Each structure stands twice: as structure tokens, then as C-alpha cells.
Amino acid sequence: MCDNGLVPKVVDHEGRRAELAVALWRVALRDGFDAVTVRSVAEESAWSAGALRHYFPDKTTMVLFAIDFVVESVRRRIGDANAAAGALTPQLVQDHLEQFLPLDDERRLESEAWFALVTLAHRDPAAAERRTQVDDLIRGAVESAVAALEELGALGAGRTRAAETAGLHALLDGMVLQLLARPPRLSPEQARDMLVRHLAELRASGPGV
Amino acid sequence: MCDNGLVPKVVDHEGRRAELAVALWRVALRDGFDAVTVRSVAEESAWSAGALRHYFPDKTTMVLFAIDFVVESVRRRIGDANAAAGALTPQLVQDHLEQFLPLDDERRLESEAWFALVTLAHRDPAAAERRTQVDDLIRGAVESAVAALEELGALGAGRTRAAETAGLHALLDGMVLQLLARPPRLSPEQARDMLVRHLAELRASGPGV
């Protein structure tokens, strides 16, 4: 393309995409996910609608990128926390699991993104596949939390890692849903309490032992 | 209007509305809730789009009616089961709670309706109010289940009705979400097991006792 040595204007495509993703989530959180259109994101980001097409071939790609963008930030945060973690303690496990609950603005955005993905997955096969990946990510984090409890000797007799992971995962999903509801059906304090109680529960022997 | 004693043609409005609601859910289950439009419901019900306006002033009213239609059928089914119930047993409590899980086609429709309501409530205040009512209905049913366990002496020491109700409600919501996922993250058998285990858990003493 540049056989003659001329160098064209270059822009940071990835950076621009990230900027657009942020604008998209601003719209989604303010006006609801259905208000996310090519035009609304364009206006929010102060660019023209046509310009968006130079970074995303279509709307679906844009939305999925925005979702991946958030998922990646969650992954990074969790990774950082793991790296910075000192001695394994029950409190650490609790903190680890709380990363998936919308207990502050940052995590509320992430939970909203998760919910948007769940909704989207209901009609779009591509989004459904993405949802499975995200669910696997959460499932893995929950499983490692349960494994940590086991290592700490905080997993009661008669409890299997698989069963407790599945149960805890379902509980977390439900809690997110109720924390996200407007008006909220669960306060952050109640949610934390619920998690504390559940982890304490896992300390005792399982049912039928 | 009928001063001269003439009686115009009469139709069963409520029956027609019910028929349209059924058609709406057929569309929603087959093509996704976003495929529900005035035109698609009209085609599904083999009526003209304009005809629908004679039974619902607008689309929102139609959708909310369809949701209420399902909620009412749930309420009726639960009420019938309660009336027909014999002696209070743990199995009865289990059955009662399973009514809220999408374990067969009928209850899958109901759960889909619930999920559609949750989604809708995210953007529409009227739907949000409806969602609160439905959540209260579920919450009440869960609470009465916990109360039944207490009566049966199947609620361990150190467990409060409020806390266990909230926890069980969140767990159920999460289970529904995972049962509804495609591909399902939870099989009906796993879901039933999870519920059995949770109820058995409630039999034991609570954490910290």
C-alpha cells in the first residue's frame, strides 16, 4: 500500500475503541441498555455516527467489544488482587467473592454489563457463547474460592467442592439480580451478611453427615 | 348510546385479551421477547394489527397484561396446590418451592415471563412496579415455606425466618437464571438436588451456634 514510502495518518485504533466502549456504558447506565444505538453512542462520545463504523464493522461487534472490555477489566482486577494477596484467610475468600457483587459503582457497572450480556444471550447466539465464557470465568473463581476454604480446613465434612461451587454460584447470581433491582431488594450490607453466613455454613458439616 | 334500545354486537373482551396473551407468549418463547411486536402478535393470533388496538390501547398495556396473565396462573396453581395439600411434610415444602423453577414446559414459560419482566423493569417504571409485586409474591411463598419448615421442626437452632427466607429467595432466583440459560448451566436434576440439599441444610443448626 505504501510502496512509495509515504506514511499515512495513524490513529490508536484500540484506544479509540476503548473510548467508545466507555461512552457506550455511560449511555447504558444512564438511559438503559436499549438506549444504546449507533447514534446515541456517537453523540455521547462526541463523534459522528459514521465515524463509529471505522472502528466497528457493525453494532453487534461494538456491543460485544464493550462487554469484553468490562470483562477484561474484571479479570485484571481479580488477577491483581490474587497477585497482591498475602496469607490465605477466610476474609480473603470473602473479599474475593464480593468482587462479583455490585457493592460499589465500579462493580455495579460490571454487574450491569453482566446482566446486559445475559439478556443479550437470550436472543443472540454470539452473545450466548460469550455468556458461557463469562459464566465459566465466574464459576472458576467461585471454585477456587471453595478450594481455598478447603485448604483452610473451612469446608465441613460431607461437602464436595463441585456441589458447593454450584450452590454458591447460583446464590451469587441471585444476589446480583436482587442487588441490581430498582428499588434494590437487597442492600449491600444484607448481601455481605448473606455471604458471610453462607461461608460460615460451609464450615459446618454438610447435610446428611 | 343505546337510547333507542338497540343492542350492538358484543364480544368477550377479556377472553380475546387472554387469547392474545397466549399468542404473545408463543412468539416470545419461539423468537425471543424482542420479537414481540404488535404485528408479530397479530400474525401469530391470525388477527389484523389494527384489531389489537381495540383490546389494548398500546403495546405496553398488552405486554403487562400478558405478564399479569401468567402471574395469575401461577398464583392460581399455587393456591390450588395449597388447598389440596394434606399433612405438612418436608416433601410438600420441596414441591412448593419447585413451583418457581423452570423444570417443565409450563413452568419454563412462567420463568421466561418472570425473566422478561425483570428485563423490562430495567427500563420501564410501570414494569418495575409490577416486578416488585411479583417479587413480593415469590418472597411470600418462600417465607411461608420457611415457616412450614419451622412448624415441622425442620429449622435448625440459630436460624431466623427472615435471613433464611432472603437466602433461599436469592438462591432460587439464581437457579432460575442458570436453568434458563442456553445451554443450561443447571439441569433439572441438579436443581432439584440443590434444593434438597439446601433444605436439609436448614435442618441443621445455623452457623455460629
Next chain:
DNA sequence: TTGATTATGACACGCCTGTGTCAAAAAAAC
């Protein structure tokens, strides 16, 4: 049969959507 009254549904209007097109602006090497 007739006439009053409602039920019905075809049609069109305006809006918003995603998405192509294409001329103009911008940037960097010469």
C-alpha cells in the same frame, strides 16, 4: 328488512433503527 351501533382491519404517517456510500479533511514524506 331495516337501522343503529359497535367491531374490525387495511392503510398511512412519522420516527428511529442499522448500514451502505462517497466526497472532503488531515497527515506525513517528499
Next chain:
DNA sequence: GTTTTTTTGACACAGGCGTGTCATAATCAA
């Protein structure tokens, strides 16, 4: 300044949406 390439964004198009309008069909008492 000139030239070449990429970036940019205004514009238009087709399609689907919710929702009004209004002539026609259907119904039943007289």
C-alpha cells in the same frame, strides 16, 4: 507546496416500529 493514503462524517436508503384514521363488516332490536 505537492502528493498519496487514510481518516472522517454527512447523507441517504430501506426496513421495522408504534400508533392514529376511517371506511367497511358484523350484529341485534325493532
